[in-house]
Amino acid sequence: MAGSGFSWKLPDHPKLPKGRTVAVVVLDGWGEAEPDQYNCIHVADTPATDSLRKGAPDKWRLIKAHGTAVGLPSDDDMGNSEVGHNALGAGRIYAQGAKLVDLALASGKIYEGEGFKYIKECFEIGTLHLVGLLSDGGVHSRLDQLQLLIKGAAEHGAKRIRVHILTDGRDVLDGSSVGFVEALENDLAKLREKGVDAQIASGGGRMYVTMDRYENDWNVIKRGWDAHVLGEAPHKFRTAVEAVKKLRAEPNASDQYLPPFVIVDENGEAVGPIVDGDAVVTFNFRADRMVMLAKALEYDNFDKFDRVRFPKIHYAGMLQYDGELKLPSHYLVSPPEIERTSGEYLVHNGIRTFACSETVKFGHVTFFWNGNRSGYFNPELEEYVEIPSDIGIPFNVRPKMKAAEIAEKARDAILNRKFDQVRVNLPNGDMVGHTGDIQATIVGCKAADEAVKIILDAVDQVGGIYVVTADHGNAEDMVKRNKSGQPLVDKNGNIQILTSHTLRPVPIAIGGPGLAPGVRFRGDLAEAGLANVAATVINLHGFEAPSDYEPTLIEIVE
Ligand SMILES: O=C(O)[C@@H](CO)OP(=O)(O)O
Ligand SMILES: [Mn+2]
Ligand SMILES: [Mn+2]
Numbered sequence: 001m002a003g004s005g006f007s008w009k010l011p012d013h014p015k016l017p018k019g020r021t022v023a024v025v026v027l028d029g030w031g032e033a034e035p036d037q038y039n040c041i042h043v044a045d046t047p048a049t050d051s052l053r054k055g056a057p058d059k060w061r062l063i064k065a066h067g068t069a070v071g072l073p074s075d076d077d078m079g080n081s082e083v084g085h086n087a088l089g090a091g092r093i094y095a096q097g098a099k100l101v102d103l104a105l106a107s108g109k110i111y112e113g114e115g116f117k118y119i120k121e122c123f124e125i126g127t128l129h130l131v132g133l134l135s136d137g138g139v140h141s142r143l144d145q146l147q148l149l150i151k152g153a154a155e156h157g158a159k160r161i162r163v164h165i166l167t168d169g170r171d172v173l174d175g176s177s178v179g180f181v182e183a184l185e186n187d188l189a190k191l192r193e194k195g196v197d198a199q200i201a202s203g204g205g206r207m208y209v210t211m212d213r214y215e216n217d218w219n220v221i222k223r224g225w226d227a228h229v230l231g232e233a234p235h236k237f238r239t240a241v242e243a244v245k246k247l248r249a250e251p252n253a254s255d256q257y258l259p260p261f262v263i264v265d266e267n268g269e270a271v272g273p274i275v276d277g278d279a280v281v282t283f284n285f286r287a288d289r290m291v292m293l294a295k296a297l298e299y300d301n302f303d304k305f306d307r308v309r310f311p312k313i314h315y316a317g318m319l320q321y322d323g324e325l326k327l328p329s330h331y332l333v334s335p336p337e338i339e340r341t342s343g344e345y346l347v348h349n350g351i352r353t354f355a356c357s358e359t360v361k362f363g364h365v366t367f368f369w370n371g372n373r374s375g376y377f378n379p380e381l382e383e384y385v386e387i388p389s390d391i392g393i394p395f396n397v398r399p400k401m402k403a404a405e406i407a408e409k410a411r412d413a414i415l416n417r418k419f420d421q422v423r424v425n426l427p428n429g430d431m432v433g434h435t436g437d438i439q440a441t442i443v444g445c446k447a448a449d450e451a452v453k454i455i456l457d458a459v460d461q462v463g464g465i466y467v468v469t470a471d472h473g474n475a476e477d478m479v480k481r482n483k484s485g486q487p488l489v490d491k492n493g494n495i496q497i498l499t500s501h502t503l504r505p506v507p508i509a510i511g512g513p514g515l516a517p518g519v520r521f522r523g524d525l526a527e528a529g530l531a532n533v534a535a536t537v538i539n540l541h542g543f544e545a546p547s548d549y550e551p552t553l554i555e556i557v558e
Helices: 047-055 081-090 097-107 114-120 143-155 177-193 218-230 240-248 291-298 342-348 364-368 403-415 428-433 438-461 530-540
Strands: 022-027 060-063 128-134 160-167 197-205 235-237 261-263 279-282 314-319 331-333 353-358 382-387 421-426 465-470 506-511 519-521 554-556
Touching (some): 022 403, 022 530, 047 060, 060 530, 081 364, 081 530, 097 143, 097 314, 097 331, 114 279, 128 177, 143 160, 160 177, 160 218, 177 240, 197 240, 218 291, 235 240, 240 261, 279 291, 291 314, 342 353, 353 364, 353 403, 364 421, 382 403, 403 438, 428 438, 438 465, 465 530, 506 530, 530 554
Parallel strands (some): 022 465, 128 160, 235 261, 279 314, 314 331, 353 421
Antiparallel strands (some): 465 506
């Protein structure tokens, strides 16, 4: 936090007026790629977003949304919603969880912190449990970090280790789970040779077990609780490799949706339930999909489902996941200190703000946008509306999702003139893109485009301004490619579908009747990324951005 003399007051912009409604639209998972049959945005009928391109290069351009531009360790890291919305809202690039954990592991500082000391208190008598996403996707967690942490914990005295794995197939190729489990098994076998009792104890697919977010469906957490904590699941296996192979062989199985399973010993007893005196670490660095489990592990008073047993454990997150709730209270690595976000500044300067999405993306335009803080800065000036997402229906079955409902809420918020900023996330490109269903993703992209149209029409009616952008790529490329860009095929000759995000840039467009004459994108920021958007939006509200924000994308020519 800035020291003495700090003020929330933003200087007036010398040229841009106040009082115009600004609509900020984030198309989730909507990048820019070559137009071919695997580019669902290109194939879909998208007249509204297409029309925005006509303003290029003055009012439509591309910005970076992956890698170091959003605080990830390297430019091989695809973008994601957490780092994307953090950058959009905070206007600065923060070293993100993935990188902070890398540094803490490399320096060994992770073992000197309060969080590790706290879990270490259990090593003498209890078991160390590690729960999280098992892949090298780098969005929520990374296998290499888990491997280092297990090794380090054993070196620091952990004698009994149990790993509870969530299979991915969303940030990595479907089917890759088997290889990740084998790699982990290999490490654990080596530890056993050294006398550490180390095993995988339970697991399931990330979208069906444990990793729900924004309280969309507590049944997901309950399935995880039953398997990880109680040691109970419908499927029991002697090894995790067998579990994943057998469960994947079921019709329509996928890594993302594997059912919960537990590993049992020769007597059929679960090898690693979580009991009094144990230590637990959730090893995901990303917040949204660990918050619900963290609440179940940490809160004495908890009524979301019947925990049956609430073991007395020492629990630490890889990071602290919610800065406002201070959840969890113990953690191994301090999260990025994202402070003085654009949302907080604007509220201090009287900007009335409306934010909306459906449940599965609700926290993106609120919690992530505000620097991983839940709640309002000033409830008098802000209203956040969550449209309930469909529960238990795959997104490719209902690819339109709640795009129209979100747009209608935004339209009403614009037309009733009660707000200065109306901010939404339209989820379709991303959520349907993750299913790998190309036809459904095309339908989803069209629905998102229709939602954009509704919002742009409302902006027109009130003489407002729009900013339409995205947080990272997904729907614009649905196939895994070789280095020269050709689609890859598997050994059966099938195209390898890409369910993950991409490394692509995203578009940003500005316009609307309220945009002052002469406003255009600057020509000198070729490397600009998502973090440049916050200063841009602050300008469009008639203020100058704080001096330490990444530069605005716009200039005003007389
Ligand atoms: O679903 C999620 O958790 C991630 C992918 O792992 O997607 P997004 O970053 O778009 O939320
Ligand atoms: Mn996203
Ligand atoms: Mn996504």
